[in-house]
Amino acid sequence: xxxxxxxxxxxxxxxxxxxxxxxxxxxxxxxxxxxxxxxxxxxxxxxxxxxxxxxxxxxxxxxxxxxxxxxxxxxxxxxxxxxxxxxxxxxxxxxxxxxxxxxxxxxxxxxxxxxxxxxxxxxxx
Numbered sequence: 001x002x003x004x005x006x007x008x009x010x011x012x013x014x015x016x017x018x019x020x021x022x023x024x025x026x027x028x029x030x031x032x033x034x035x036x037x038x039x040x041x042x043x044x045x046x047x048x049x050x051x052x053x054x055x056x057x058x059x060x061x062x063x064x065x066x067x068x069x070x071x072x073x074x075x076x077x078x079x080x081x082x083x084x085x086x087x088x089x090x091x092x093x094x095x096x097x098x099x100x101x102x103x104x105x106x107x108x109x110x111x112x113x114x115x116x117x118x119x120x121x122x123x124x125x
Contacts, residue, residue, distance in 0.1 A: 042068070042092075042116045043102070050092055050105045052118050057100040059120075064094045066118040068110060092118060 039058065044051035054060045068090040074083045090110015097103045105118075 040117050040119065042112060042114055042118060045112060045114050049095065050107060050112060051098075052092070052094070052103045052105050053101060054094075054103050054118060055099055055101040056097055060094055060097050060103045062094050062096050064120060065108065066092050066094070066105070066120055068092055068112050069117045069119065070113070071117070086117070089113075089116060 039053055041053045042050055043053050052060075052066070054066075067088055069086040070089045071084045072087050074085050088110075090112045091108040092105040092112060093108050094103045094105045
């Protein structure tokens with residue numbers, strides 16, 4: 001009876017361990033979702049400020065100016081798949097870096113919306 005309980009407990013532990021390990025929050029390092037899908041996006045738009053998904057880990061610094069782009073669909077036709085193109089819709093300036101992943105910014109120009117994409121404006125040369 002004791003051996004049976006031991007085997008049952010071990011089996012439950014083995015089955016539950018991956019669930020417990022994957023359920024832990026990734027507080028210190030960005031996960032796959034952040035690295036591939038969220039990084040560079042406008043996550044919140046308020047009348048006074050914006051929250052961007054760029055932070056210390058991405059090299060964000062207060063005072064930086066970023067171009068803002070939106071993906072717009074360009075229909076290819078009935079036989080082909082739709083194509084998307086990036087359209088510049090404005091600029092923002094980082095006011096403060098919140099943490100490794102987020103920064104607060106102010107709209108400088110254009111029509112900036114949630115889910116738009118920000119990109120650091122590179123100086124020529």
